[in-house]
Amino acid sequence: MALPTIDDDSLAASLFEVFRCRGYEGTSISLLSEVTGLKKSSLYHRFPAGKDDMAKAVVLYVSSQLHTYIIGPLLNDKQVPEQRFNTMLTTINSFYHEGKKNCLLNVLSLGEKKKEISELLNKDYSDWLDALIKLAKDAGLSKKEAKIRSEHFLIAIQGALVIQRLINNSQTFQNAMEYEEKLFFK
Amino acid sequence: MALPTIDDDSLAASLFEVFRCRGYEGTSISLLSEVTGLKKSSLYHRFPAGKDDMAKAVVLYVSSQLHTYIIGPLLNDKQVPEQRFNTMLTTINSFYHEGKKNCLLNVLSLGEKKKEISELLNKDYSDWLDALIKLAKDAGLSKKEAKIRSEHFLIAIQGALVIQRLINNSQTFQNAMEYEEKLFFK
């Protein structure tokens, strides 16, 4: 009883790869159709509100990944903060393909704002930030310093992704992350 | 003898505002026509190669601004490094409208690469980086440390712009820049 159709998660994963590479405006339904193997009308059947709906599904998919693989482990009290941070670095290195892939937080917040998508992205950022702040406090930092360093780290991720894409140097992201790790616990 | 038409620099400035807000794919010729007050065919008259040509003109325009108002003053030996850095902060704060406007280095390096534009953006980044490295060495840092801190600072600019756009908090960029200034000279 083979599945006659691609399941929602795999579908979202395929859409995600296109949106993260090309941004919202740069992504066409035709391209999504090619990549997923579903005809355009099938995509509309599964996402009745159209392209916005597809982007939203992608954001929800990534949000779920973020909470499962990054935020969850960040809050795992059974490991010391340094270990948890290091686990996060490994995960994001893989998630961003060593810095060669973009972050939705950047590419989908460009241009005309779709309010609902902005709010979802915002919430993800905020959740990630809160988890980092908690970790930093666990590591002994003051509340204020924990907040500053956590914001700084998330800024560094986004910036390093932009710069690596710009100069096309495959080491930029990883080097930056190693540097940030030292700064975070210094 | 009033000018019958908008001059090249003002035109590029208008195009720039659209491209920086909406990115390459999000910018349509119709919109550029509205914003500049020139009909579409007039735009094509001035940019025969079309949209790519317009984007290229924007990059060249911004590159000129970057060298005049940022890189030049960074290399001005008559001021101490701290003063020069501070001048740069004031300038970029204005250039990015206190962090509310995007950087071309981010928005134009998305999606399908136009090779020529990528190379121009790359050169601008590289020039800016070199000027910062020289300044850092003037401030007494080792060559290696100068390079690391300069890269880190340019990463922080891009990251702070992304995060401010994302969370729509008008203080993010300025706070980040103040923090980075301390890190740079520490």
Next chain:
DNA sequence: GTCTATAAAGAGATAGAC
């Protein structure tokens, strides 16, 4: 739930008058 076919609007781009 997927498909073929098609509609309607918008995109980038060009021709030719003034």
Next chain:
DNA sequence: GTCTATCTCTTTATAGAC
């Protein structure tokens, strides 16, 4: 150098058969 008018292709989206 700018304009009106138009072309062609692609876009988002829908209708209806299977």
